[in-house]
Amino acid sequence: MTLEVEICTYGLDGLQRVAQMTLPPMEGVRYRICMQNPDCAAVELPEALRRPDVDFFQHPTRGLSVNRNVALDRAEADIILIADDDLHYTAEGLRAVIDTFAADPTLDFATFEYSGPDGKTYPEQSCKLSEPLPRGYYITSFELAIRRSSLPALLRFFIFMGIGNTFYTCGEENSFLLRLIRNGLKGKFFPIEICQHPGLTSGSRRPIPGSLRSIGGYIWLEHSNRSPFQRFILAPLRILRRSARPGVAYLTALRHILHGFLSAPSHFLQQPR
Numbered sequence: 001m002t003l004e005v006e007i008c009t010y011g012l013d014g015l016q017r018v019a020q021m022t023l024p025p026m027e028g029v030r031y032r033i034c035m036q037n038p039d040c041a042a043v044e045l046p047e048a049l050r051r052p053d054v055d056f057f058q059h060p061t062r063g064l065s066v067n068r069n070v071a072l073d074r075a076e077a078d079i080i081l082i083a084d085d086d087l088h089y090t091a092e093g094l095r096a097v098i099d100t101f102a103a104d105p106t107l108d109f110a111t112f113e114y115s116g117p118d119g120k121t122y123p124e125q126s127c128k129l130s131e132p133l134p135r136g137y138y139i140t141s142f143e144l145a146i147r148r149s150s151l152p153a154l155l156r157f158f159i160f161m162g163i164g165n166t167f168y169t170c171g172e173e174n175s176f177l178l179r180l181i182r183n184g185l186k187g188k189f190f191p192i193e194i195c196q197h198p199g200l201t202s203g204s205r206r207p208i209p210g211s212l213r214s215i216g217g218y219i220w221l222e223h224s225n226r227s228p229f230q231r232f233i234l235a236p237l238r239i240l241r242r243s244a245r246p247g248v249a250y251l252t253a254l255r256h257i258l259h260g261f262l263s264a265p266s267h268f269l270q271q272p273r
Helices: 011-019 064-074 091-103 172-182 209-223 228-242 250-268
Strands: 003-010 029-036 054-059 079-083 109-115 144-147 187-196
Touching: 003 011, 003 064, 003 091, 011 029, 029 064, 054 064, 064 079, 064 172, 079 091, 091 109, 091 144, 091 187, 144 172, 172 187, 172 209, 209 228, 209 250, 228 250
Parallel strands: 003 029, 003 079, 029 054, 109 187
Antiparallel strands: 079 144, 109 144
16 A cells, blocks of 8 residues: 655745655655745755655645645545644654555544644544544544545535634644544544654644634534534533633633634535535
C-alpha cells in the first residue's frame, strides 16, 4: 500500500517550517506540500525539500480548509494522511499507519495519537468511531488517515470553518470526522503515536470568540439529524456545559457559543452534508 502525507501550509514562512520537518524517506511514502500563495510571491523550494519523494504545489487561495480540500483533490496514494507544517514523523509511525490499513481491508479511516506539550488524553484501547464518539474524545487534524478509495467524491472540509475564517475559526476536523461517520464509513481509533508536535495546538490555547463560536456550530451539527428532544433539550444542555471554559468568563463563553449555534443553519445548510 502507498501513503501520501498531505502537508498544508501558507506563504513563504510556512514553507520554511515545512523544510524543518522530519520527513523520513520510505518506500511507498510520498510527501505532498500544498502551499497557499495568494500574493503570488516568488518561491524557491528549500534544498531540504528537493527530493524525489516530495511533491510541491502552490495555489492562490486562502483558508486552511480550502487548502486541505485541494490536497484531498490531488491525492493519489492508497492512504491519505492529513498533516500540518510543523510536525516530526518517524518511519515507525508512518509504517504503523500503512500496516493498520493493510491489516483491515474494510477500514475506511483511522485516527491515531501524537505527542507534544498539549498533554492530550486518549482512549486507553482501540475503539470504533461512531455516534456518539467516546466521551471527551476529539480529533486533531493530523491524527486522521483515510483510505482514498473510501472517501465520497463530494465530502470535503467545510470551507467556512478553520484558520483563515473570522466566524468559525476552528472545528473543521471534528465536523469532517462526524460526516465521515454519517456517510457510513468504518473508522477506528488506534492508540499508536504517529508523529510529534513541538508546540501547542489551537485547541489547547486560550479560547477566543471564533473558537467559542465554532463549539456552538459543532454542537448544532452534532444534533442536526437527531430527534426533536435531542435537538431542543440535549443541545441547550450541552451548550451550558461547554460554556465552562478555562481562561474565559462563563457568560462570555456562553454568549459566543450560543451565537455560533444559532448562526449554524445559515452556514451548514448551504454545504453538502
